[in-house]
Amino acid sequence: MSLELIDIALAERQPHPRLQDRVTGKVKAVLTETIGGQEIRHELLVPVWLDVRAGMSEADVELGLMVKAADIVGRLKQQLASPAG
Numbered sequence: 001m002s003l004e005l006i007d008i009a010l011a012e013r014q015p016h017p018r019l020q021d022r023v024t025g026k027v028k029a030v031l032t033e034t035i036g037g038q039e040i041r042h043e044l045l046v047p048v049w050l051d052v053r054a055g056m057s058e059a060d061v062e063l064g065l066m067v068k069a070a071d072i073v074g075r076l077k078q079q080l081a082s083p084a085g
Contacts, residue, residue: 002034003077008070010062011045023061024049027069046072 013025024047031042046069052061 002032003080004032005070005073005077006030006032008066008073010065013062013065016049021052022049023052023065025065027066029069029073031073044073048072 007028007030009028011026011028013023016022016024027046027048029044029046031044033040033042048065048068050061050064050068056064
């Protein structure tokens with residue numbers, strides 16, 4: 001089985017309803033998986049959050065959310081690749 005992240009983009013973001021300086025959002029991750037020579041496309045919506053620090057730009061916040069989502073997808077790939085997964 002081959003699972004590869006081919007695209008990642010911020011789908012939505014908003015301030016946390018109760019925690020000041022926290023942003024929540026959803027990141028769309030597109031993965032392809034090769035099974036028996038056939039390529040299958042998966043689109044996931046990954047919920048993420050980020051604590052915003054002073055001096056962070058909007059681009060920094062968006063990048064931070066996408067990096068967190070990429071980390072989650074990486075851990076998912078690792079878990080699926082393990083013999084017990």
